[in-house]
Amino acid sequence: MLPSAAGSVLEAAWRDPGFCVPHAGTYPFQWLWDSCFHAVVWAELGDERAAVELATALAQQSPAGFVPHLTYWADPEHHAPFWGRPTTSSITQPPMYAHAIAHCHRRGMAMADELVERAEAGLRFLLTRRARTAGGLVAVVHPWETGCDDSPRWDDWCPGPFRGEDWYEVKGDLVRAVRLDGGDPVGSDAFEVGAVGFNALLAWNVRELAAVGAASDLVGAADELAGAVAGRWDAERRTWTDADAGSGTVRTADALLGLLVDPRPEGFAELVDPAAFGAAFGPRGVHRDEPSYQPDRYWRGPTWPQLTYLLALAARRAGRDDVGAELARGLVRGAERSEGAEYWHPDTGQGLGAAPQSWTTLAVVARRWLAEATPG
Numbered sequence: 001m002l003p004s005a006a007g008s009v010l011e012a013a014w015r016d017p018g019f020c021v022p023h024a025g026t027y028p029f030q031w032l033w034d035s036c037f038h039a040v041v042w043a044e045l046g047d048e049r050a051a052v053e054l055a056t057a058l059a060q061q062s063p064a065g066f067v068p069h070l071t072y073w074a075d076p077e078h079h080a081p082f083w084g085r086p087t088t089s090s091i092t093q094p095p096m097y098a099h100a101i102a103h104c105h106r107r108g109m110a111m112a113d114e115l116v117e118r119a120e121a122g123l124r125f126l127l128t129r130r131a132r133t134a135g136g137l138v139a140v141v142h143p144w145e146t147g148c149d150d151s152p153r154w155d156d157w158c159p160g161p162f163r164g165e166d167w168y169e170v171k172g173d174l175v176r177a178v179r180l181d182g183g184d185p186v187g188s189d190a191f192e193v194g195a196v197g198f199n200a201l202l203a204w205n206v207r208e209l210a211a212v213g214a215a216s217d218l219v220g221a222a223d224e225l226a227g228a229v230a231g232r233w234d235a236e237r238r239t240w241t242d243a244d245a246g247s248g249t250v251r252t253a254d255a256l257l258g259l260l261v262d263p264r265p266e267g268f269a270e271l272v273d274p275a276a277f278g279a280a281f282g283p284r285g286v287h288r289d290e291p292s293y294q295p296d297r298y299w300r301g302p303t304w305p306q307l308t309y310l311l312a313l314a315a316r317r318a319g320r321d322d323v324g325a326e327l328a329r330g331l332v333r334g335a336e337r338s339e340g341a342e343y344w345h346p347d348t349g350q351g352l353g354a355a356p357q358s359w360t361t362l363a364v365v366a367r368r369w370l371a372e373a374t375p376g
């Protein structure tokens with residue numbers, strides 16, 4: 001994907017008061033981690049809308065720091081009965097705003113103090129107010145908080161053959177089970193899972209903000225969290241496993257986000273091994289030997305561009321440029337073959353889900369990495 005093509009996708013997705021819809025038809029609202037990825041791409045394109053999109057993503061933050069994962073800007077009553085409040089959802093998503101701020105910074109874009117302070121407060125809320133699992137991981141209180149909607153990791157909560165309709169019902173029940181404190185989601189009576197991917201992203205986002213001179217008082221807690229993630233490594237299954245997740249040992253690509261804070265060679269090997277996650281168009285969403293693996297079904301096997309981007313970053317940061325380049329190539333190829341789709345078939349690149357999906361423009365970052373690595 002050329003930067004000009006990425007710019008056209010984001011331009012067409014741009015809405016008031018300053019954010020991109022993930023897809024105009026399927027996802028016509030603002031989603032938190034999507035907007036953070038869009039900001040990464042805006043910065044990549046040298047467009048000041050990076051800061052605008054981050055500001056709208058954090059605009060509905062509560063006084064205690066909680067950042068909702070959905071904002072219904074043009075239609076505040078949409079889904080209000082479902083969430084029990086107008087304008088926003090009552091749960092969050094991975095706090096990718098700190099990485100987005102750090103990326104903007106590295107691309108030479110100044111970030112307003114208020115934005116950085118909001119990011120700090122968002123991370124602090126998760127580190128200090130959220131329920132913890134026995135092993136010290138921060139609990140997600142709803143599967144949507146991980147960003148991985150229909151992942152087979154959650155099948156214990158929806159027994160029987162997987163059916164999207166049943167799962168949607170369960171997710172409604174799980175929203176109602178969230179425990180609020182002053183309106184902020186702090187726990188759940190039905191779902192408190194130490195999702196390793198979410199925790200790795202939280203710890204890593206603190207480090208990202210610290211790298212640009214903020215959030216230094218949170219680094220100790222982030223280091224402890226990184227240690228707790230490392231403690232979840234399962235040498236036999238070559239993955240990190242969620243805590244308090246029922247039988248939840250299904251091997252997924254998002255669990256390998258542990259590599260951002262615990263860069264184990266075995267983890268990188270899994271990502272590119274064709275007998276595990278490795279595929280021509282980027283890592284499979286689910287290990288190919290899992291009985292639940294379905295390479296063309298939403299969150300149950302396809303390749304996701306935002307995860308591929310993060311896993312490639314993990315490899316680059318760990319000095320594993322070989323793995324980083326392979327994943328970056330998968331992302332670039334997948335974005336092209338799928339015509340910018342939301343996710344795609346790992347072996348064929350066939351586009352799946354919505355298209356064009358705004359976050360798939362992350363391929364322009366991968367394209368730059370590959371260009372920089374090419375001598376001459």
Ligand code: GLC
Nearest residue numbers: 022027031033034147148149
């Ligand atoms: C789906 C995904 C979620 C994403 C949203 C918008 O709900 O599961 O991760 O944020 O779509 O793209």
